[in-house]
Amino acid sequence: MSASPVTKPTEQTEHHSPRKGLDKVYVTDTLTLQQTLLRMAVAGALAAAMTLVAWFVLGSVQWPSYNNSFVLRAISTAGTTAVIAVAALTTWLWLHPPKGQPLPRWMRLVTHLIAYLAPAALVITTLAIPLAATRLYLEGISVDQGFRTQFLTRMTDQLGWHDMAYIDMPSFYPGLWFFSGGAFAKLTGLAGWAAFKPWALITLAVASAMLVPVWQRLTGSLAVALAITLTTTAIMVRQAPDEPYAAIVAIGMPAAFLMSRRALEGGKAAIAGNIIYLGLSANLYTLFTGISALTIVIMAFVVALVDKSWKPIWRLIVIGVSSLVIAAIGWGPYLWAMLTQPHGPSKAQHYLPKDGTEIPMPFFDNITLFLLGAIAIIWIIARFRDADVHSMAVGLAVCYGWVFLSLLATIFGTTLLAFRVWLPIALILSVSAVLALAELRIQGLKRFYPQQMLTANTKVITGVMAVFLAATCVHFVTTTTNHVRDSLDAAYTDTDGDAVRGDRMPADATQYYATIDQLISGHTGSQAGTIVLTDEKNFMSYYPYHGYQAITAHYSNPLGEFERRNQAIEAWTTIDDPQELRDAMDAAERDNGWQAPDALVLRGQLDVEKQDPKEENSEQEDSAADPLHDLPKVTGPGDGTFSYQIADDIYPSNPNVRFRTVNFQASAFADGWELHQVGPFVVALRTDA
Template sequence: MADKQDTNATKHQEPLFVDDDRYEIFDDDQLSLKAGLLGLVAALFGGAASALAAWFVLHRLSLPAFGGSQLTRAVATAAIVIILVATTVLLYFFATKGADNRPRWLTWLTYLVSYLSPAALVIAAVGIPLGSTKLWLDGLSVDQEFRTEYLTRMTAEFGLHDMSYIDVASYYPAGWFFLGGRLANLLGIDGWEVFQPWSLMTLAAAGCILVPVWQRLGGSLPVATGIALVTTAVALATVADEPYAAAVAMGLPAMSVMAWRGLGGAWSAMIGVIVFLGISATFYTLHTGVGALIVIVLALVAWASARSWMPVLRLAVMGVGSMVIAATVWGPYVWAVLSGKPRSGATATHYLPADGAQLYLPMFAASVIGVVCFVGVIWLLVRATEPDARAMGLATLVLYGWTVASMIATLVGQTLLGFRLAAPITFMLLTAGVFALADARLNGVERYWPQAASPRVARKVTSVMAALLLLAGIGYAQSIPNKIHGAIDLAHTDTDGNGERADRFAPNSGTWYAEVDRTLRDAGLVPSETVVLSDEKNFQALYPWYSFQALTSHYANPLGEFDRRNEALEAWSKIKDPDQLIAAMDAAPWRGPDAIVLRGEAKPVGGKDAGPLTLDIADDIYPNNPNVIFRNLSFARSVFDKHWNLKQVGPFVVAIRQ
């Protein structure tokens, strides 16, 4: 495999790519820049539209709950087999017949199936198992509480509003949630309910986009489809619960290759990096930061090897361009910080699970993915002098460097959340592994067994590799629902926004949330103008009332001053006089609660004292794992004798300020 030099620009008549090094073996299906852009747009909208259409169909069927029946598993497995077999067979004939011998219908059908195969895999492996519930993976548990809360906020109000605090500039990147809110408005559904279709569309579109992108970069439709499918499969099995982060991670290998080409002068590649980093900054901060660091390291290497300042200048152009896009979401928060707004209490980096205390080495896993990653490592080392392999190799080193730096950062009371880079590392090595397999097939026989390198032998080798890869792919893909079985179960056992459980068992206290919401509205309160104090995390996630306090400090907006609000709540819980409580709330530097949702009894029951009304608050206890502890605050019943109207709603007492 040799590098092509400036002759590529002449051959393809693309002056913007005068430096665009490509591998000879992958030039057969090379897309022009125009065709690549058209393919990207088609893949984006085709993948998203097909996922949305499938979601509509699946939720009009009567599939049994995934955990209680093997029927859903069987349907999912059958769909996976059909998708992978059809894609592999079409690509086999597409590749072996050659461009001059392929009928037009085969070419068009292969493109259609290849470009949409990642979306079909998303629907088969995750969409079908979730077809009997309205919730996404993990239901409303753990981190999905705050993500659902953010979607609910963005659905209820147009603009960049904080998920919890009123009149505070948004902190957590709002791009994905803002677009999801618009989809909910278009479909006429609530924010919590749009989580599932929007996640399916996101993962499907991200996987489909990889096909034209890698076909443009690598020059081969079969190789591009292989990268897209294996990346999508691993994303579904590992990080699908956080779809916006998964989408960014899936694109990091391609961004690394584009960055290297862009630093060499390929302006279309520079634009690709600008758009990727800009959009990713509106989706997920960590992966954007790592991606930016990759580009910086590549620029330093290019500067040192070329002995020219041009790579640094191009780095500046990419940095400024991406920041302009990022400012569409980050602008209000940055302005608030520059304006001197007080900040405290946020602890986003205070999390160190077991995965964050060791180096992630997927190449040694006893699985098909481990084998592909291992082959990818070998390929990166052997092909280290090739431009694209060099870019991915350096990017992989940056990812590992960030992971090690995260471990060291624990000494100063922080982390860099290095455990979340397991997926990008895997995607980088998997991409290299797919290239390695293609390299071995297309160069190995000719180079090491030239006397047998006839078309007939080449077809046999291709047939054997295709069959083995197909079986390996089916084996891994059909296991995806089992790998995320716990997350699927939570989607069926958590009580949704309709007060129901998808498995038809009795719901929890969430069945009363609708009545709590109705009580607040009947009192004349409006969600977009009202602050509610409550420790009912799922109520905050399902209904768009602003919160006096965020769920935990780890996803709280720094401008909200989580720690100081906790101190205020502790002080308020010790007050016994109604007038003093109102005075303390009014004296706080933040908008006080217009209503409070507590646990307890509004009135004595059976002649007994009603007892205190209780509320939980969360404390950060990093470096412990779990890193959050909840403790109980008790409010004297008498403190609500004045200034508040109390109403009993199931196990809750709703106190509405007069």
């Protein structure tokens, strides 16, 4: 899409782009760079405020659980339909003002306000409303969401660029979203786990809203910008809302591809935009950064060959070096540590689900995506020589090339996580389709009809096509909750950090976590700096203790030497002498730098003193005020064992993680440890350190 000459945004006149690019005629809504930046800031701030207010208001109402009632689904569908209808009506009035006269100033302001906030409103209606009756986000605390919550809990307690589990270690996982989320949690006074949902909703809404002025500058049309952003937002919240930091990078990729071409042709604003996008995205989700960077590299050499000039290569170098400087803010400490400290292999790419063995074809997944994909492919092929269309084609080709290389990488015992590339492909195709439809509207549909169809029925046929396309789009957006139903169910069936389930059913073992936390923090004096060895990943997600061992290999920091730690832990389970166990832990710290655990949370049964029922009843009031008062009195470690689950990376098998139980000898805790029985858990606190 071509950049337009600078005109006042209030003027609604036709213009032809002077740049070699898409030869279109648009209603001029062009923004200057200053206007774009200002409107991005205003749109982002308003979207954040609107989403925060919506989250607070929705959370203040007693809603029925989503998985037990259709009330929230009905409200979500109504809200989504209203957002689309208002956006469509606003766009129509903007393109077809009454009596053909420019809209009054107040109406232009309202139009821009609606256009900039409609994508954020779509995030609220499709995600915030269905999640209104739970404090957890999509997928609850299950599977990968447990690690993400652990990272946000870590940042809330200790704001910085630290590893989510291991102490005194730079982060291996990109931390910008979690760092800013930790700051949000501190500002609002929320616990890390409780901040996850509002921060996810806010960041998705803000990214969507800020893209409207970006696309307005790129296309010169507010209507086209709104159509593109609403379409991409709808796809994003349907396909990948559970990983918000990845989604906000992906939704910006098509715009980044268009800016890349203009940057390589000398556009200073486009160069700056690419530098910022690549630098920040590297600290959010590096997979999509890699695809975007590879697209720019290929594009630079193509432009250099076509123009027979080295200038695009020099501009590429400027973009690359400058974005690396920004990326180094997050990656620098980790890379330096990798060069100067012992470490194990990275297992982050050891995951190959069924989706990772297929070539992504989004247009076969849904009727709406089929229509958008078909339009996009026809448009890309027909207009391939156009500079901007070419940039979209290169981005699409790189995505498919990445998938193919990932398939080949399995030969070498790894992957490139190809299953994640479905989203960028769908977004590129959807943006291309909207641009194509905008071009058809401007150039006139009649020129695309066969000669025999140029009759009085042409308008009727066109109207039927428009209504059908609109109906499929509305259906696509309003059925988002069906598509993410499993993730929504998990948000209601998992137990949150306050030991409450969204569906009001009894809590799981999380109900014992608060007592365990009191025991450990009371013993060590604080949560910060305390090392806990446990396989209870939810405990580590809700309380900011450092883990002696990460829960699984693919989320573990290579600097933590996951496999060697597993070997050490398994060796400890063979020890039955208390002094020998403590010596083994101290030796691991001395030889490897792995700070010994201050506490262990295992599963098992201690020898406890049976309490007289009369005495138990007389102490109920005290126990209600002090949960520790109700704990059974431990008389000894017993003769049994305490279980711990070791996670093994078994890639290329699927699932890629195997949990196997090893058993610590109870006799090894007979001396030098303070023992407590908390429900099914044995809490061992080291006393000789």
